[in-house]
Amino acid sequence: MSNDGKPVTIIMIEDDEGHARLIEKNIRRAGVANQIMPFTNGTDALAFLMGPDGTGLANKGRQLLVLLDLNLPDMTGVDILEKVKNNEHTRRSPVVVLTTTDDQREIQRCYDLGANVYITKPVDYDGFANAIRQLGLFFSVMQVPETD
Amino acid sequence: MPISSNVFVRSTILLLLVGLLALLGIVGTNIWLVERTQVYFNEVIEAREARTAAVDLRTALQDAESGQRGFLLTRNDAYLDPYLAALNRIGPRLTALEKVLIPYPQAAQPMAQLRENIDFKLAEIATTIELARAGQLEEAIAIVDTDDGKAAMDEARVFLDALIAAADRRLTDGATEQRNTATALRWVAVIGGFVVCVVVAGAVWTVLVYTRELAAAQRKVDAANASLEQRVQERTADLGRANEEIQRFAYIVTHDLRAPLVNIMGFTSELETSVEQLDTYMKQQPDDGTEAFAEARLAATEDLPEAVTFIRAATRKMDALINAILKISREGRRQLKAETLNLSEIVEATVASVHHQVTESGGTAEVDVKVPRIVTDRLSLEQILGNLLDNAVKYQEPGRPLMLSVRGRQAAGNRIEIEIEDNGRGIGTSDHERVFELFRRAGSQSQPGEGIGLAHVRTMVRNLGGDITLRSELGVGTTFIITLPRDLRSFLGSQTK
Numbered sequence: 001m002s003n004d005g006k007p008v009t010i011i012m013i014e015d016d017e018g019h020a021r022l023i024e025k026n027i028r029r030a031g032v033a034n035q036i037m038p039f040t041n042g043t044d045a046l047a048f049l050m051g052p053d054g055t056g057l058a059n060k061g062r063q064l065l066v067l068l069d070l071n072l073p074d075m076t077g078v079d080i081l082e083k084v085k086n087n088e089h090t091r092r093s094p095v096v097v098l099t100t101t102d103d104q105r106e107i108q109r110c111y112d113l114g115a116n117v118y119i120t121k122p123v124d125y126d127g128f129a130n131a132i133r134q135l136g137l138f139f140s141v142m143q144v145p146e147t148d
Numbered sequence: 149m150p151i152s153s154n155v156f157v158r159s160t161i162l163l164l165l166v167g168l169l170a171l172l173g174i175v176g177t178n179i180w181l182v183e184r185t186q187v188y189f190n191e192v193i194e195a196r197e198a199r200t201a202a203v204d205l206r207t208a209l210q211d212a213e214s215g216q217r218g219f220l221l222t223r224n225d226a227y228l229d230p231y232l233a234a235l236n237r238i239g240p241r242l243t244a245l246e247k248v249l250i251p252y253p254q255a256a257q258p259m260a261q262l263r264e265n266i267d268f269k270l271a272e273i274a275t276t277i278e279l280a281r282a283g284q285l286e287e288a289i290a291i292v293d294t295d296d297g298k299a300a301m302d303e304a305r306v307f308l309d310a311l312i313a314a315a316d317r318r319l320t321d322g323a324t325e326q327r328n329t330a331t332a333l334r335w336v337a338v339i340g341g342f343v344v345c346v347v348v349a350g351a352v353w354t355v356l357v358y359t360r361e362l363a364a365a366q367r368k369v370d371a372a373n374a375s376l377e378q379r380v381q382e383r384t385a386d387l388g389r390a391n392e393e394i395q396r397f398a399y400i401v402t403h404d405l406r407a408p409l410v411n412i413m414g415f416t417s418e419l420e421t422s423v424e425q426l427d428t429y430m431k432q433q434p435d436d437g438t439e440a441f442a443e444a445r446l447a448a449t450e451d452l453p454e455a456v457t458f459i460r461a462a463t464r465k466m467d468a469l470i471n472a473i474l475k476i477s478r479e480g481r482r483q484l485k486a487e488t489l490n491l492s493e494i495v496e497a498t499v500a501s502v503h504h505q506v507t508e509s510g511g512t513a514e515v516d517v518k519v520p521r522i523v524t525d526r527l528s529l530e531q532i533l534g535n536l537l538d539n540a541v542k543y544q545e546p547g548r549p550l551m552l553s554v555r556g557r558q559a560a561g562n563r564i565e566i567e568i569e570d571n572g573r574g575i576g577t578s579d580h581e582r583v584f585e586l587f588r589r590a591g592s593q594s595q596p597g598e599g600i601g602l603a604h605v606r607t608m609v610r611n612l613g614g615d616i617t618l619r620s621e622l623g624v625g626t627t628f629i630i631t632l633p634r635d636l637r638s639f640l641g642s643q644t645k
Contacts (some may be wrong), residue, residue: 124414
C-alpha cells in the first residue's frame with residue numbers, strides 16, 4: 001500500500017484485543033508491512049485522528065486508512081465514521097468497517113455516512129482469517145490519498 | 149338501604165298482596181253495604197205501605213162512623229155520602245193491609261180480629277141506618293147505645309194506631325240504619341283508600357330505591373368495563389414491549405457472544421498451527437531417553453492435539469447454538485407480508501421438494517387440501533411446511549416405507565387447519581411439548597441436528613397468529629396440526645390496536 005512512496009498508516013480501531021491481534025496477524029500474512037496503529041477505544045482514536053486541536057489539521061501530509069469496529073465501549077463506530085467523513089482533512093481517507101453486526105439498516109447507514117467498505121466478521125475462524133487476508137491483499141493494491 | 153333483587157321481588161309481591169286484599173275488602177264491604185241498603189230500603193217501603201194502608205183504613209172507618217152518626221142525627225141522606233164512599237174504600241184497604249202483613253205471622257191473629265171488628269162495626273152501622281130509614285130510630289139508637297159498635301171501633305183503632313206507630317218506628321230505624329250504613333261505607337272507603345295509598349307509596353318507594361341501585365350498579369359495571377378495557381390495552385402494550393425487549397436482548401446477546409467466540413476459535417486455530425509445528429518437530433527429535441522428553445513428546449503429539457480438537461468441537465457447537473438463537477430472533481423481527489396464496493399449490497410445491505427423498509425409500513406422499521385461498525406470509529408458510537416435511541423424511545422408521553399425508557381444511561372461527569401426518573418413528577408422550585422447545589430433541593439422537601427446527605416452526609406459526617400441536621405415538625407415526633387464521637391481516641390488525 002503506497003502513494004508516491006509515502007507510507008500509509010493503518011488506524012485500527014478495535015476494542016477486542018484478541019480480534020485486533022488476529023486481524024494484524026492475518027494482514028501481515030497477506031504481505032502487508034505497513035504500520036498498524038491499534039486503538040482500543042473511540043476517544044483515543046478520535047484524539048489521534050482529529051489532532052490535539054480537534055480540527056484534523058494534524059493529519060496534513062499523512063496517509064491514513066481506517067479499520068473500524070462499530071461496537072466500541074465508549075461510543076459507536078458510527079460516531080467516529082461520521083466525524084471522519086465530515087472533517088475536510090480526513091474525509092478522503094478510506095474507512096473500512098469491520099464488525100460483527102450484519103443488520104441491514106446498520107450497513108446502509110454506514111455507506112450513507114461515507115464508509116468505503118463494509119465487511120461482516122465471519123464467525124468461523126477460517127472464514128475470518130480468509131476475509132482479513134483478502135482485505136490485506138486489497139490493501140496492498142489500493143491507492144490512498146494524502147490528507148490535506 | 150341496599151335491596152337485593154330477592155328482597156325486592158318478595159317485598160313487591162307482599163305489597164301487591166296487601167293492596168289486592170285492601171281493594172277486595174273495599175269492594176266486598178261495598179257490595180255487602182249496598183245489599184244492606186237495599187234490604188233497609190225494601191223494609192222502609194213496606195213500612196210506608198203498611199202505614200198508608202193503616203191510615204187510610206182508619207180514615208175510612210172514621211168516615212163511615214161519622215156518616216152513620218150524621219144520618220142518625222139528621223136523617224138527611226146527604227150525611228150518608230161519606231159512609232157510602234168509605235164503604236167502597238174499606239174492602240181494598242183491608243186487603244192491602246193484609247197483603248203487607250203477610251210476611252209477619254205474628255200479625256195474622258190481630259189481623260183476623262181486626263177484620264172481625266170491622267165486619268161487626270160495618271154490620272152495626274148498616275143495621276142502624278136501615279132501622280133509621282125504616283123510621284125505627286129508637287131501636288137504631290138503642291143498638292148504638294149498647295156500645296158494642298164503639299168497643300169494636302175502639303179496638304180496631306187501637307190496633308191501627310199501634311200498627312202506624314210500629315211503621316213509624318220502622319221508618320225511623322230504617323233511616324238510622326241507612327245513615328249507619330253510609331257512615332260505615334265512608335269509613336271503609338277511607339281506610340281502604342288509605343291502605344291502597346300506603347301500598348302504592350311503598351311500592352313506588354321500593355321501585356325507586358331498586359331502580360337507583362340498578363343505575364348505580366350499571367354505572368359501576370360500566371366503569372369496571374372501561375377500566376378492564378384499558379387494562380387489557382395496557383397489558384397488550386406491555387406484552388408487545390416485553391416481546392420486543394426479548395428479541396432485542398437475543399439479538400444483542402448473540403452478537404456480543406460472537407465476539408469472544410471469534411477469539412476462541414481464532415486462537416484455537418493459531419494454537420493448532422503451532423501445535424502441528426511442535427508435533428512435527430518433536431517427532432523428528434531423537435529420543436534421549438529422559439522422562440521429561442517422553443512427557444513433552446506425549447504432550448505435543450497427543451494431549452495438545454486432543455485438547456485442541458475438543459475446544460474446536462465445543463466452539464463449533466456453541467457457534468451453531470448462537471446462530472440458532474439469532475435465526476429465531478431475526479424471524480421475530482422480520483416484517484410479515486400478507487398476500488393471497490393458493491394453499492394447495494404451496495403444499496404441493498413443498499411436498500415436491502421432498503418427493504425425491506420420499507420415493508427413494510419406496511414411500512408415498514399425498515396432498516388433500518380443501519382450502520383454496522389463504523392470506524398469509526408466503527415465506528413463513530413455506531418454511532413451516534418445509535421444516536415439518538424435512539423432519540418427516542429425517543425421522544422415518546427405518547425399514548418402513550414412508551407414508552406422508554398433508555391435509556388442509558376449514559376450521560371454526562375463520563381459521564384453517566393443516567395436518568401433516570407421517571408413519572415415522574413417532575414421539576413419546578413425555579416429549580410432546582418438549583420437542584417444540586429450543587435445543588431440545590426427542591428420541592434417539594441418530595440424526596444430526598441442533599434442536600432448532602420445531603422451535604423455529606412454532607415461532608413462525610405463532611407469528612402468523614396460529615398455533616401448532618401434535619398427535620403422536622412412539623413407533624407408529626406423528627401428526628402435526630397447524631391452525632392459522634384465514635386472513636393474517638385480521639390478526640395483525642388486532643395486534644396493533
